[in-house]
Amino acid sequence: MKTLVCSTPGMLEYKEKERPVLTPGHAIIKIKRIGICGTDLHAFEGTQPYFNYPRILGHELSGELVAFDEAEGADPEYFSIGEKVTFIPYFNCGHCIACLSAKPNACVHIKVCGVHVDGGMVEYLSVPSESLIHGNGLNYDELALIEPLAIGAHGVSRAGVQKDEFVLVIGAGPIGLGTMEFARIAGGKVIAMDINSQRLQFCKDKLGIPYTVNAGDTDVMEQLKEMTSGHMPTVIIDATGNLKAINNALYYLAHGGRYVLIGLQKGDLQFNHPEFHKRETTLMSSRNAVREDFELVIDAIKNKQVEPGNYITHRVLFEEVKQEMAGWTDPKNGVIKAMVIVG
DSSP: EEEEEEEEETEEEEEEOOOOOOTTTTTEEEEEEEEHHHHHHHHHTTSSSSOOOOEEOOOOOEEEEEEEEEOOOOOOOOTTTTOOOEEOOEEEOOHHHHHHHTTTGOOOTTTEEETTTTOOSSSEEEEGGGGGOOOOOHHHHHHHHHHHHHHHHHHHHTTTOOOTTTEEEEEOSHHHHHHHHHHTTTEEEEEEEEEEEHHHHHHHHHHOOEEEEEEESSTTTHHHHHHHHTTTTTTEEEEOOHHHHOOOOHGGGGGGOOOEOOOOOOOOOOOOHHHHHHHHHHEEOOOOOOOHHHHHHHHHTTTTTTTTTTTTEEEGGGGHHHHHHHTTTTTGGGEEEEEEEEO
C-alpha cells in the first residue's frame, strides 16, 4: 500500500509498505479521509513537541472498517464490517495513574497516532479495537472532523463554562474555532481573538460569534472591558500555541477566572506572579480528549448545533499532499481545514 512519510522537517516521501494484517484486539480501517491539523503542519515544519522522525503523520481520520477483533476483556461492542468509523487516536496503557483515574487522554505512556507512532497517511491502518467510534450515520468528512472538534469540547469541559459568562478564545484556527462552538453550546458569551482579520470575519459569518478582537490592535484591553461591562472574561482558553500570546493573556482574565491552555509550545510559561496571584487564577492544561467528548461532538453534529462543512476550505487527493503541504503552512492561503481524499 502507499504511505506518505515525513522523513525530516520539510520533507515528505511517498513509500510502499505492506498492508497491515489483523492482530488480536485490533481492527483495520481502509482510510477514506485525512484531516490536516496543526500537529501535522508543525511536525512538517519541525516545531512539534514530543516528535521524532521519520514519521507517518495523520490522526484526524475516517474510513471503512474492513477487519475487526474484539479487545480481550472489553465490554462487548459490536461493529459491522463495511461500516463507516473513526477512532480515538490516543492509545493509552490502561494501567498508569492517569488511566486508573479516568484520564486516558493524559496516560503516562500515551502513544498518539501520527505523533508517537505512525499515523493515518496510509491506505490501510491498524488500530486498537477499543479505540473505534461508530459512524452513527455521519459521512466520512464529518467523521474525520470529530477528533479536532473533540479537542475543543474537552477544553471547554476543563474550563467548566457556565451560562452567560464571557469566554475569550484566543486563536481562530481549527481547534480554536471548535472551542468557540462548544463554549457557545455550553451557554458562554464567546469572544474570538486572533491576529488574522479573515479568520475573525469567518467567526462572525460562519459561526455566529458575537464578539471579535484583533490581537494586533493597540486597545485590546479597552475593547474587552467594553464587551464585558468592565469585568473582563472569566474564562480564557488559548488555542494558539504561541508563547507570547500565552504569557500575555493573563492580563485579560477577570479576577477569580480560569485560564485553560489547549495550545502547546516548547518554551517556558512566564507569568507575573502578583498579576497571577491577585486574581486567584485557576490555570489548567487541556490535553487531547476523552470518549465522552467524542460522543458530545457526534450529538452536536447530528443535532445541527455544529456544521462540520464550515471548516473544510481545501480538498486534495492523497497523491497531491506532498506538493500541497508547504502551502498549507502559509496563513495567506486561507487554510482552515484541508481534507485529504483517499481511494
